[in-house]
Amino acid sequence: MTDSATRFVPAHPPRPETFGPWWSGFFGERARNSVAGWSKLAFEQWHVRRRMMRLVIHFPRHPDAVERVLLTNAANYQKPRIIKKLLMPMLGRGLLTADGELWRSQRKVVAPSFAPGAVARLAGTMAGAAERQMADWPTSGRIDIAHAATETTMRIIADALFSDDARLTTAEASRHITAALEAAGAARLSALFGLNPLPITRSVRVGQRGRRYLRETLTSIVRERGPEGGDDFLGGMIRDLNARFPPAEATMLAIDNAATFYLAGHETTANALAWAIYLLAGDQRAQDRARNEALAAVAGDPATLADRLPYLRQVLDETLRLYPPAPRFDREAVAADMLHGEPVGPGDLVSIWPWLIHRHRQLWDDADAFDPERFAPGREAARHRFQYIPFGAGPRTCVGARFAIVEALVILTHWLSARRFALVEGHTVELHGSVTLRPKGGLPVMVSAI
Numbered sequence: 395m396t397d398s399a400t401r402f403v404p405a406h407p408p409r410p411e412t413f414g415p416w417w418s419g420f421f422g423e424r425a426r427n428s429v430a431g432w433s434k435l436a437f438e439q440w441h442v443r444r445r446m447m448r449l450v451i452h453f454p455r456h457p458d459a460v461e462r463v464l465l466t467n468a469a470n471y472q473k474p475r476i477i478k479k480l481l482m483p484m485l486g487r488g489l490l491t492a493d494g495e496l497w498r499s500q501r502k503v504v505a506p507s508f509a510p511g512a513v514a515r516l517a518g519t520m521a522g523a524a525e526r527q528m529a530d531w532p533t534s535g536r537i538d539i540a541h542a543a544t545e546t547t548m549r550i551i552a553d554a555l556f557s558d559d560a561r562l563t564t565a566e567a568s569r570h571i572t573a574a575l576e577a578a579g580a581a582r583l584s585a586l587f588g589l590n591p592l593p594i595t596r597s598v599r600v601g602q603r604g605r606r607y608l609r610e611t612l613t614s615i616v617r618e619r620g621p622e623g624g625d626d627f628l629g630g631m632i633r634d635l636n637a638r639f640p641p642a643e644a645t646m647l648a649i650d651n652a653a654t655f656y657l658a659g660h661e662t663t664a665n666a667l668a669w670a671i672y673l674l675a676g677d678q679r680a681q682d683r684a685r686n687e688a689l690a691a692v693a694g695d696p697a698t699l700a701d702r703l704p705y706l707r708q709v710l711d712e713t714l715r716l717y718p719p720a721p722r723f724d725r726e727a728v729a730a731d732m733l734h735g736e737p738v739g740p741g742d743l744v745s746i747w748p749w750l751i752h753r754h755r756q757l758w759d760d761a762d763a764f765d766p767e768r769f770a771p772g773r774e775a776a777r778h779r780f781q782y783i784p785f786g787a788g789p790r791t792c793v794g795a796r797f798a799i800v801e802a803l804v805i806l807t808h809w810l811s812a813r814r815f816a817l818v819e820g821h822t823v824e825l826h827g828s829v830t831l832r833p834k835g836g837l838p839v840m841v842s843a844i
């Protein structure tokens with residue numbers, strides 16, 4: 395482990411002594427930013443239960459409680475109806491929003507495309523996109539790594555899953571997706587209270603336009619393919635859905651899942667990449683070690699690259715701990731239950747926050763410090779399996795986890811092999827929590843030749 399005096403402690407929002415009253419979530423910074431305003435206690439207590447009008451919300455942080463919700467009693471915890479209602483216009487009844495038999499059938503359809511062998515075959519595509527992105531960078535100067543990461547992962551998802559359809563890679567597409575995600579995050583609180591987000595603010599209107607663009611574009615793409623689909627992820631999915639569902643339903647589900655995978659598949663990894671570069675820019679010793687490993691590995695077969703990067707994998711794991719790209723996810727209890735000694739009623743919401751659990755004082759030493767050694771081989775025995783959940787866990791665990799890990803490792807290897815990264819003096823990094831956790835206003839870093 396690095397000496398604690400020299401460890402890099404990266405940015406996080408200020409922590410007041412107490413959490414504001416429930417209605418403060420509707421106003422000011424807490425309404426705009428889901429990771430703002432959490433008190434010191436939020437990172438020390440095991441369970442908080444809040445009543446918001448008629449709604450009861452639990453925030454369990456003990457890993458035993460998380461394990462019960464996500465694994466041992468997962469059948470009792472469904473995707474909340476209100477969140478489904480919120481996401482339905484964008485994602486329909488696709489994998490992320492479905493429950494029960496509809497979810498199970500869809501998971502069977504897509505799971506083989508994300509198995510390790512299938513992902514390994516995409517590593518060359520990922521490496522090509524990482525290299526192409528660097529063509530725009532100065533040899534020495536300032537770049538926005540968050541923007542670069544989003545462009546790269548967007549190109550990869552369009553290429554790997556949709557055979558590089560140009561309609562999904564334009565700057566316009568990128569703007570629309572960001573706006574649609576932003577509006578979905580902002581609408582969450584109103585959805586919790588059954589209020590519809592009214593088109594009164596500019597960002598809600600822009601978000602709705604973004605959602606329409608995405609749905610219309612993907613509808614055209616799916617309809618043009620026809621029932622035979624074509625020779626890629628989307629094509630395979632169209633054919634498998636047609637084998638299981640009546641034609642009209644299969645087409646709808648293909649569109650819903652195209653939207654689901656396009657959205658879930660690039661913003662999250664883009665954020666992981668940007669945060670990883672930020673952390674390495676703040677810790678030059680870790681960066682040098684990661685670069686040496688990257689330089690030794692980069693020339694070999696891309697299909698096995700991700701398996702030759704043990705230290706970079708530790709860096710990535712630590713990045714996903716400090717900045718979980720999905721900072722929260724929610725469930726609704728079907729029947730009464732107990733979570734680590736706390737009673738939960740039917741209909742209660744259970745909100746799982748990797749953002750809080752990954753920095754919990756009772757679970758992690760020096761929890762806010764960047765220390766990839768936490769994930770060194772052999773150290774996992776000292777951890778509860780459910781105190782580290784960047785990809786969720788149990789049956790609803792992220793189906794794209796392997797894709798994301800390989801993608802992040804391949805891109806980081808190529809970038810680290812070509813450039814040195816440093817923090818921008820005088821720039822304060824701020825966080826913005828919504829559906830995803832991203833750096834507010836981008837993330838400038840300095841690059842130079844190695």
Ligand code: HEM
Nearest residue numbers: 490658659662663666719720723784785786790792794798
């Ligand atoms: C670092 C990157 C990523 C992170 C941190 C992440 C995180 C997560 C989390 C936490 C969940 C579970 C949500 C819940 O239980 O409610 C999830 C589910 C999901 N993710 Fe990811 N994800 C990432 C990348 C990807 C990629 C690359 C894809 C696809 C290409 C993807 C597709 C999905 C889908 C479809 C689900 C729903 C699975 C189901 O319900 O069966 N994700 N992700």
